[in-house]
Structure formats: structure tokens, C-alpha cells
Amino acid sequence: MSQKVALVTGASAGIGEATALALHDLGFTVYGGARRVERMRPLEQRGVRTLALDVTDERSAREAVDRILIDTGRIDLLVNNAGYGSYGAVEEVPIDEGRRQFEVNLFGAARLIQLVLPAMREQRSGRIVNVSSVGGKIHTPMGAWYHATKFALEGFSDALRTEVADFGIDVVVIEPGAIRTEWGGIALDRLRAVSGQGAYAPLADAVASAMSDERMADRASPPSSIAMVIGRAASTRRPRTRYAAGFGAKPLLALRRVLPDRAFDALVRRALR
Template identity: 60%
Template sequence: MTEGRVALITGASSGIGEATALELARRGFTVYGAARRVDRMARLTAHGVHVFEMDVTDDASMTSGVERILHEQGRIDVLVNNAGYGSYGALEDVPLEEARRQFEVNVFGLARLTQLVLPTMRAQGSGRVINVSSIGGKFYEPLGAWYHATKFAVEGLSDSLRLELRPFGIHVVVIEPGTIRTEWGGIAADSAVARSGGTAYARQAKRLAEVYELADRPSVGASPRVVALAIAKAATEARPRIRYAVPFGAKALLALRWLLTDRAFDWAIMRAYGPR
């Protein structure tokens, strides 16, 4: 039964967040979609999703958002921490200010919003915290040091949190998307070229942009709805899995990472991303 259950989804203005909001609304959840760009969420409003502005780097914004939901609904059953972005470039070229911002969005915003909903979930004796990580939380790419550092952090944070919350009936689930057709790839590629396109790492930046351009092709990248369906499973199954890697290619890559030695995996990554 999902009727009467309340879900909060961050980063809901596009891609995975938008698809997830629509999917949970279709399944009978009362859905709140939060993002910085409210003007881009007209489609969600048309499907009955409550939309509002939230910046996960602004504590007051997050606090008021959670208070609004509790005032209107009296409960929060599912938190989908989806807000995040990929900022790329050689570690030598990325200003530490940008590195800190990426951690603020991808890690600390996720952690703070989770802090805000947990008292309610503990009082209810139930809840789901669903953290959208990435297969990039298990492997690595050149020019992606800061992004991968944030996703490795989300993986470790989620594992510890899962054990902390188990006694209170709260499930913590990690979603690990692979290649998905969203704005993410273009933003990552553009940032790599902008920061490292004119430096000693220019050839690597050019190659990374080429790889991410391929991800936008329907024959390569999967629809965001594939991830939304996995999140819906995590939100509704009586005993959700600890991790959902989607689509199938993501599972294959994670299996390859597990099977290969570090040196062998380095070779495979450089074959894919190395300058041509």
C-alpha cells in the first residue's frame, strides 16, 4: 500500500529526479519535488506533484521545506536524496572552492536533509532513505577525482547510516546508476573541457568529452525512467535490497571492477578514456 505515504525528492526538476517524482505519484504517493529551478517543474505540477524551491546547500531552505511537508502531511515516509552534479577537470586544475561546493551539494546537503527527516521517521517507526549514488562510487575515471570522491563518500555514509537506523525500522538504500541520458553528462564534459581543455590535460579532457557525448545516444545511455523504477522498488518493497545498480551495463561494470586487479582495471579505464 502506497496511498497516504509521503515522499520528498530532491533534484526533481529534470532527469532522474523528475522521472522518480512522476513514478511515485503514479503509484499513489503524495510526492513533494524539490529543486532550485521551480520554473522547470510545470510537468510535475500537472501530474499532482507538490513542487517547491530548495537549495541543498542552504540550511534554512532545507529546514523550511521539511517543516512545510510535516505541516501539510504530518509525516515523511520516503526521502530520495537525488540532488547532485558532476564537476570534472584535472585535480591540478580544479579550484578547491569548486571541490568544496561539489561536496556541499553531493554529500553534506544529502546528510543534512537526512538529519532533518530522521526524527519524524524514528517517531513513525518506519521510513526509507534512498541515496542516489553512482557506479562512480565504486570505480574511477581520469579528471573525475572530486566527483568520485563525493560518491565514494555517499557509499560509506549510507553503509554506516543503514546500521544506525536498522533498530528504528528505517531502511537505507543506495541507487547506483550507470550511463543514463540526462543533463549530467553534458555538464561533466563541459566542466572538464572548461577547466583542463587548455592545460597539460587537454587531450584527456577532449577524450572524456567524446565518451560522455556517446552517453546521450539512445543506443548507449538508458532512460532516466530505468532509475526511477529502481527507486520505486526501493520505496515500496517490504524488504528492499541494500543496493540497486541500473541498467544492466552498470551491473556488468561493477562486476568487472570486482574481478579485476587495480592495475588491470587501470588499464581497462585508460583504454576507454586515454587520449587517442
């Protein structure tokens, strides 16, 4: 695998950082991209090549892909991991913030896919791994915009898979459950700022309490558990179309498959009590 080349977005922390290291250990030539370049110095020390990458900026995305192709002449794996969650009641989250989440979680991934596909088609091989979430299949209050982006990424990935199969390109979706990363803190801070006062405050408090529950935090899986799954999806000959991993992922997805909408709604509300 020493000739395989991978680009991992959001590589400055969490799942992205762990994935870059896991792929490097598997023998990939790994480029880790993130806005916070200074936070990727530990990756550089381990042999990962780092580059400045803002997935919402056209010039940044194009320059990142061009650099990889100039350096190596190929790209075999794109891991779209960059993303975030900003919580709050639908009525209270500014539309600009909703758009921002789509720009990062969906359109940024889509643009990088467009940029790497020509090289993958020419190679007649390639793999695109989109990091979604159990939140791309289930729903929780205060997370409408986040869930919308992940539901969209799931559908986008399914359609893309059927378009590029004839070129030897695989598309894989990763659906993490609860993972110990900065994601929860960012979502929680935004939730309290947007909906901590007013009509939705009681529900926001309940969601915030659930998100900050120390028992839940203790059970959350480390980012390396998802990195290991991504490594498997990247290196196996015929990957599955979806991998669910991390604390609670498989039970939650199973419940969502079998429960009617209102029954699942009731389950979520009961958990928040």
C-alpha cells in the same frame, strides 16, 4: 499507499523528475524539491506537490521539511537525488569547486537526512534512498572530485543503515550507469573549460570524446529506468541495500570487483584510446 509521503530532491529534470512521477503513480503523496521551481510545472500538472529547495542552504532545507510535516504530519521516504558532476584534472580544478561538489552531493543529502530522521524515528518507519552512481565504486580520470563525493555517499549510507535499523528505517543506495540526462553536458562543459588547455589537454580531450560519443549516448538508459528501480526500492517490504541499474552499470561493477586496481586502470585507459 495513499498515506505514504515522499520527498524527492533534484526533481526539476532527469532522474528526479521521473522518480517523482513514478512514486506518484505508485500512490505516494510526492513533494518534488528543486532550485528551478519553474521547471517543475509539468509535475504540478500531474499532481506532484512542488517546493523550492536548495539542498546546500540550511534555511531552504529546513523550510522544505517543515512544510511537508505541517501539511501531512509524516514523511515516509526521502530520495536524495540532487547532485552534479564537475570534471577536470585534480591539479586544475579549484578547491572551491571541489567543496561545492561535496556540499551538493554529500552534505546536502546528509542535512536532509538529519532533518527527516526525527519524524521517521517517531513513526518507527521510513526509508532513505540515496542516489549514488557506478562512479561511487569505479574511477575515471578527470572525475576525481565527483568520484570522491559518490564514494563518500556510499560509505555514509552504509554507516547510516546500521544506525537507524532499530527504528524501522531502511537505507538504500541506487547506482545508475549511463543515463540520458543533463549531467553529462554539465560535466563535459566544465571539463573543457578547466583542462581543455595545458598539460592535461590530451587526456581531457580523450575523456571528452568518450563522454560525447554519440554511440554511447544512444545506448544510455532513460531516466525512467532508474525511477522504476527507485519505486521498487521504495515500495517493497524488504529492499536490497543496493540497486545497480542503467546502461553498463552491472558489467562495470562486476569488472571492478574482480580486477586488480592496475588492471582496471589499464582497462579505463584502453577505453579512452
